[in-house]
Amino acid sequence: MRRDIPDPSIYTAEPMKKLLAALGIGGSAKAPSASATFYRPYAEEHVNFLYNLLFCDDVSLFERGGQKCSGPLASLLADQPDGAALRAIADDVTNEGRVRALAYNQLRAAGEEVPQKKALGIIVEVPLERGLDVLAAFCEGGVRYLNQSGKVVVFEGQGNPVEDLAKELVGLAQHVVDQLGPWDKPRLPPPRGDTVRLSFLVSDGLYFGQGPYGFMSQDGRAGPLLAKATQLLQRATDLASK
Numbered sequence: 001m002r003r004d005i006p007d008p009s010i011y012t013a014e015p016m017k018k019l020l021a022a023l024g025i026g027g028s029a030k031a032p033s034a035s036a037t038f039y040r041p042y043a044e045e046h047v048n049f050l051y052n053l054l055f056c057d058d059v060s061l062f063e064r065g066g067q068k069c070s071g072p073l074a075s076l077l078a079d080q081p082d083g084a085a086l087r088a089i090a091d092d093v094t095n096e097g098r099v100r101a102l103a104y105n106q107l108r109a110a111g112e113e114v115p116q117k118k119a120l121g122i123i124v125e126v127p128l129e130r131g132l133d134v135l136a137a138f139c140e141g142g143v144r145y146l147n148q149s150g151k152v153v154v155f156e157g158q159g160n161p162v163e164d165l166a167k168e169l170v171g172l173a174q175h176v177v178d179q180l181g182p183w184d185k186p187r188l189p190p191p192r193g194d195t196v197r198l199s200f201l202v203s204d205g206l207y208f209g210q211g212p213y214g215f216m217s218q219d220g221r222a223g224p225l226l227a228k229a230t231q232l233l234q235r236a237t238d239l240a241s242k
C-alpha cells in the first residue's frame with residue numbers, strides 16, 4: 001500500500017455499533033483466552049479485537065458474549081467440535097475466509113489432514129507515523145481496513161462493491177503462498193518502523209513475509225500484492241467516505 005493516501009474524515013462502510021454487536025465486541029465481548037496471542041496496536045480496545053480477529057488464531061474471540069451462536073460458528077465454538085462438520089465448513093467455498101480458516105485450524109489441531117497451500121485471505125500491515133494501517137481481504141470478497149487513527153472500514157456479503165478487487169488480491173496472494181511455507185511459531189507482534197508485513201491465512205496455517213517498504217514494493221512477489229492492495233484501499237476508502 002502506498003504511504004500517501006490521506007485519511008478520509010469518515011469511515012462508515014457499516015455502522016460501528018451494529019458491526020461490534022454482530023461480532024460480540026464491546027461491553028459483552030469475551031476476553032482472549034490465556035494462551036492466545038493478543039496484541040494491542042490501537043488505543044481503542046474494540047479495534048484491537050478487530051485486529052486480532054483477522055488472524056483466526058483464537059476461536060474464543062469469535063464468541064458473541066451472552067448470545068447463542070448459530071450456523072458455522074456454533075460448530076466452531078462447540079466444546080467438542082464434530083470433525084465432519086468442521087470439514088464441511090472448511091471446504092465450503094461460500095463461507096467467509098476467516099470461518100474456513102478457523103475450521104482448518106481446528107482440524108489440524110485434532111490431527112486431521114487438510115489441503116495444503118489454499119489461500120483464504122491476506123493481511124497487509126504498514127506502520128505509519130500515527131500508528132498501524134491494516135488492510136485485509138478474504139477469499140469470499142470481504143474486506144477490513146483498520147486505519148492508523150483507529151477508524152474502521154468493513155465490506156462484507158456477496159455483491160459488496162469491493163468484492164472483485166478483494167478476490168483479485170487473494171488470487172495474487174495464492175501465487176505467493178505457492179512459493180512459501182507455513183510459520184510454525186506464535187504470531188509475531190505488529191511490525192514497526194519501515195517493516196511491511198504480508199500475512200496469509202492458508203488452509204495449512206499462517207504464512208507471512210516482511211521487509212522494508214522500499215524493498216517490498218519493488219520485489220517481484222510482494223510488489224504486485226502491494227499495488228493491488230493500494231488499489232483496493234483507495235476504492236474502499238472512497239466508497240466509505242461517500
